[in-house]
Amino acid sequence: MNTVTTAGPAHASAPANLYAPVAGDLAEVERILAEALRSRHPRVAAVVDHVRHYRGKRLRPVLLLLTARACGPVTPAHHVLGAVVEMIHTATLVHDDVLDSATVRRHVPTVNAGWGTQASILLGDHLFTHAFHLASTVDARACRLIGEATNRVCEGELRQGLERGNLELSEGDYFEIIEGKTAELIACCCHLGAIYGGAGEAVADRLARYGRWLGIAFQIADDLLDLVGEERAAGKSLGTDLEQQKLTLPLIRLLQTDTNGTASRVRQILLSPGNHKREALLPCLAEGDALDYARRQAADFAARARAELACLAPSPCRALLELLTEQVIHRDH
Amino acid sequence: MNTVTTAGPAHASAPANLYAPVAGDLAEVERILAEALRSRHPRVAAVVDHVRHYRGKRLRPVLLLLTARACGPVTPAHHVLGAVVEMIHTATLVHDDVLDSATVRRHVPTVNAGWGTQASILLGDHLFTHAFHLASTVDARACRLIGEATNRVCEGELRQGLERGNLELSEGDYFEIIEGKTAELIACCCHLGAIYGGAGEAVADRLARYGRWLGIAFQIADDLLDLVGEERAAGKSLGTDLEQQKLTLPLIRLLQTDTNGTASRVRQILLSPGNHKREALLPCLAEGDALDYARRQAADFAARARAELACLAPSPCRALLELLTEQVIHRDH
Numbered sequence: 001m002n003t004v005t006t007a008g009p010a011h012a013s014a015p016a017n018l019y020a021p022v023a024g025d026l027a028e029v030e031r032i033l034a035e036a037l038r039s040r041h042p043r044v045a046a047v048v049d050h051v052r053h054y055r056g057k058r059l060r061p062v063l064l065l066l067t068a069r070a071c072g073p074v075t076p077a078h079h080v081l082g083a084v085v086e087m088i089h090t091a092t093l094v095h096d097d098v099l100d101s102a103t104v105r106r107h108v109p110t111v112n113a114g115w116g117t118q119a120s121i122l123l124g125d126h127l128f129t130h131a132f133h134l135a136s137t138v139d140a141r142a143c144r145l146i147g148e149a150t151n152r153v154c155e156g157e158l159r160q161g162l163e164r165g166n167l168e169l170s171e172g173d174y175f176e177i178i179e180g181k182t183a184e185l186i187a188c189c190c191h192l193g194a195i196y197g198g199a200g201e202a203v204a205d206r207l208a209r210y211g212r213w214l215g216i217a218f219q220i221a222d223d224l225l226d227l228v229g230e231e232r233a234a235g236k237s238l239g240t241d242l243e244q245q246k247l248t249l250p251l252i253r254l255l256q257t258d259t260n261g262t263a264s265r266v267r268q269i270l271l272s273p274g275n276h277k278r279e280a281l282l283p284c285l286a287e288g289d290a291l292d293y294a295r296r297q298a299a300d301f302a303a304r305a306r307a308e309l310a311c312l313a314p315s316p317c318r319a320l321l322e323l324l325t326e327q328v329i330h331r332d333h
Numbered sequence: 334m335n336t337v338t339t340a341g342p343a344h345a346s347a348p349a350n351l352y353a354p355v356a357g358d359l360a361e362v363e364r365i366l367a368e369a370l371r372s373r374h375p376r377v378a379a380v381v382d383h384v385r386h387y388r389g390k391r392l393r394p395v396l397l398l399l400t401a402r403a404c405g406p407v408t409p410a411h412h413v414l415g416a417v418v419e420m421i422h423t424a425t426l427v428h429d430d431v432l433d434s435a436t437v438r439r440h441v442p443t444v445n446a447g448w449g450t451q452a453s454i455l456l457g458d459h460l461f462t463h464a465f466h467l468a469s470t471v472d473a474r475a476c477r478l479i480g481e482a483t484n485r486v487c488e489g490e491l492r493q494g495l496e497r498g499n500l501e502l503s504e505g506d507y508f509e510i511i512e513g514k515t516a517e518l519i520a521c522c523c524h525l526g527a528i529y530g531g532a533g534e535a536v537a538d539r540l541a542r543y544g545r546w547l548g549i550a551f552q553i554a555d556d557l558l559d560l561v562g563e564e565r566a567a568g569k570s571l572g573t574d575l576e577q578q579k580l581t582l583p584l585i586r587l588l589q590t591d592t593n594g595t596a597s598r599v600r601q602i603l604l605s606p607g608n609h610k611r612e613a614l615l616p617c618l619a620e621g622d623a624l625d626y627a628r629r630q631a632a633d634f635a636a637r638a639r640a641e642l643a644c645l646a647p648s649p650c651r652a653l654l655e656l657l658t659e660q661v662i663h664r665d666h
Contacts, residue, residue, distance in 0.1 A: 043495040044488060095458060099451045118432045118494045121454055125428060126487040128458065132465040133480025140473040147466025154459040155377060161451045162376040 021316050022065040025074050029061045029082035036083060036134050037127075047115050047123055051090055053108040060085040060189045063214075063324070067193030067207050070317040077138050077196045081146075084135045085189050088150055091127035092157065092181075094120050099161065100240040107235040142192065149188035156180020165245040167267055171252050175216070182222075183215025190214075206311040210321070213305035218328040220298040223248035225331070227278065227285065239278035245270055249297060250290040251281075259288055298329045354649050355398035358407050362394045362415035369416060369467050370460075380448050380456055384423055386441040393418040393522045396547075396657070400526030400540050403650040410471050410529045417468045417475075418522050421483055424460035425490065425514075427453050432494065433573040440568040475525065482521035489513020498578040500600055504585050508549070515555075516548025523547075539644040543654070546638035551661040553631040556581035558664070560611065560618065572611035578603055582630060583623040584614075592621055631662045 019026060034052070039045045061082030068078045096102070097110040098120045104110060112120040128150075135146045160177045163169055190211030194204040225234055226241045227250055241248050247255075251270075255263045262284050269280045285291055302325040312318045352359060367385070372378045394415030401411045429435070430443040431453045437443060445453040461483075468476045493510045496502055523544030527537040558567055559574045560583055574581050580588075584603075588596050595617050602613045618624055635658040645651045 039488065041488070041492055044491050047491075047495065091458075095454050098454060115495070117450075118497070119491070121428050121431060121457075122487065122491040122494045124454075124458070125424075125461065126484075126491050128461050129480065129483040129487050132476065133484050136473055136476035136480045138473075140469055140471075140476065143465065143469035143473065143476040147462065147469045150462040151459075151466050154455065154462045155372065155374070158377050158380075158452070158455040158459050159374055161455045162380065162448070164451070 019062050019066070019320065021320065022062065022069060022074070025065045025069075025079060025082070026058060026061060028079045029058075029065075029086065032079055032083040032134075033086060036087070036130055044126075047111060047119055048126070050108075050111060050114065051094065051123070051127075054090060054093060054106045056106050058086065059218075059324075060089050060186065063186060063211060063321075064189040064193040066317045066321050066324075067190045067211075068197035070312050070315055070321065071194050071197035071199040071203060071207075073197065075196055077142070078193065080134060080138055081142060081192050081196065084131045084142075084146060085185060085192075087127050087131035087134070088146070088153070088185065091124045091131065092153065094127065095124040096157075098124075100237070100244060102237040102240060104231075105236050142196075145188060145192060145195075149184050152180045152184040153182075156182075156184065160246060163246075167245075167247065167255065167270060169247045169252060171249070171256075174247065174249055174252055178216055178219040178223075179212065182219040183212045186215035186218070187211035203311045206308045210305045210308035213301045213308065214325060214328060217298045217301035217305060217325070220249055220294055220301065221329045221331055224250065224291065224294055224298070227251075227281070228291065242270065242277040242281065249294040250285060253290040253293045254284060254288055257288060257290075262287060295329070302326070302329050352395050352399070352653065354653065355395065355402060355407070358398045358402075358412060358415070359391060359394060361412045362391075362398075362419065365412055365416040365467075366419060369420070369463055377459075380444060380452055381459070383441075383444060383447065384427065384456070384460075387423060387426060387439045389439050391419065392551075392657075393422050393519065396519060396544060396654075397522040397526040399650045399654050399657075400523045400544075401530035403645050403648055403654065404527050404530035404532040404536060404540075406530065408529055410475070411526065413467060413471055414475060414479075414525050414529065417464045417479060418518060418525075420460050420464035420467070421479070421486070422518065424457045424464065425486065427460065428457040429490075431457075433570070433577060435570040435573060437564075438569050475529075478521060478525060478528075482517045485513045485517040486515075489515075489517065493579060496579075500578075500580065500588065500603060502580040502585060504582070504589075507580065507582055507585055511549060511552040511556075512545065515552040516545045519548035519551070520544035536644050539641045543638045543641035546634045546641065547658060547661060550631045550634035550638060550658070553582055553627055553634070554662045554664055557583065557624065557627055557631070560584075560614070561624065575603065575610040575614065582627040583618060586623040586626045587617060587621055590621060590623075595620060628662070635659070635662050 037048045039048060064082050064085060065074060065078060068074045093105065094111050097105055098112050098117050102110050103113040111123055132143070132146070135143045156177050156179070160181060163173065163177070187208045188211070191204055191208035194207040199207070223241065226238050226248070229238055231238050251266065254266050266281065266284050269277055306322055306325045309318055309321055370381045372381060397415050397418060398407060398411060401407045426438065427444050430438055431445050431450050435443050436446040444456055465476070468479045489510050489512070493514060496506065496510070520541045521544070524537055524541035527540040532540070556574065559571050559581070562571055564571050584599065587599050599614065599617050602610055639655055639658045642651055642654055
């Protein structure tokens, strides 16, 4: 087991303080989550219980609740939908860990490390279907919006999986993929928060766009972390994109702007067997502008997200939504 | 590649003739399925297109349409829901093939054999979410009923996965597991057919029970096939339950009714490494009453299913529903 499983940084308790305006609502989301996933079968209960340790930033329910409160009152529908989006997100994490053969997530062993691939696949399915069932207790519109978003999440994930090893992947392909696999669900959270908070269509659309740009910025930062982050701080296995031959923005930039034969060295490293691609690539990344280029792109999308918030009256929740556009690009976990 | 990939028996074209009363409706279900899964990304389209070759009996949409027509008119909601249940079923097949490391399904290579584990996991997720999205175009009730059923399907699958290698599994556990993983979705099909066909609550409940008993009979027969069927006729890898140390009814019976030390031989075979468990077990199965016992149980559940049909007026569709109770237990594929 990796050393990052030792009790990690104190970030796990941070959200409750940072998101004080919605802390009570977040607790209600947690209660609904636990209730919906309860099982009377001890073996099922044990593995379901384990994913509660994947307790991270709860970014998706937090966004849903902050956008709700920025527009109007937080309702019981928001609490249920907060649990739904967290469950969908957790399902994709559980399956991602199988795809990446990851052993550590949020400082604890992954489900596949503890229970094997089979249990992980089935647990992910279990979380997906419980999420949809829970959404159906709200109304058909919620089911439709969540269904549409999740369709795009899965198409993005599927495309990314099928493009593995394709070193010709373009920047356009990359942005389409991350818009699907990451930004779509985040946009959906903000959209749902606004709609069920009583916002008009124009405001709901702008908040959905806020979520979309925020999600893209977040994913670019996450991809940078996988390349140059520290495992101890991140609390998860890093370098998995490289091992899986998944091209992310810095690498696409590196392959496109060939200086001093860097591109052919990068190709060679990516296609070589063995598990030390991350270390081998660092000198190539240090040479060109690839890291800076990706960081600038993340900052640009964060700025676009911030601009969309102009549709909201000033409030503590709007201030937190603004703060998040900073946080997603300056992170070590 | 296994020899069973060669063009198999002509069963693939049988359903259209057999189910003539709903053949036009089944064609509409196929159209909706193809439309919902269309992708503009060629790599996604190719793998999605492949699962269309898993074209089998279409048992679930057929049951939904036959129960609908036996109760009243077939509506556009039935066509959409037929596509939804087939999509959910296909998602579970795609994931099951990963769990079983199966290489052949309905006479064609499995997705995992052709595209690998990663693509299979993601394709299964893609099918699940598309199914739920499609259900949301009907109404919240459909989403709720399908969500409830799929929750139980996944809990059954998860329990089965977590009980692998547990040679103490009881008959009660077995029935609970197959009721979840198989019978629940079939019951849901019949329930949906009846409800959206305008049936009253009493008839809808009896048809749901018909589906439940039929599903249990079907799964017992399927488990028998895995033990003593022929791969060429079945069109899929067999013996996978044994390789996975998944106990099914004949084995549970064999372990419970120990005669001449059979139980300890069976235990030894199940726990031994290597891939010839099926051949090794056949003499043990031939000795006792385990196969007969399982066949009788399947016949009993089929008879219970048939009895529920008394709530329907005689019609060609009711006759077909009766015929199905015979077919599910006398099958070689």
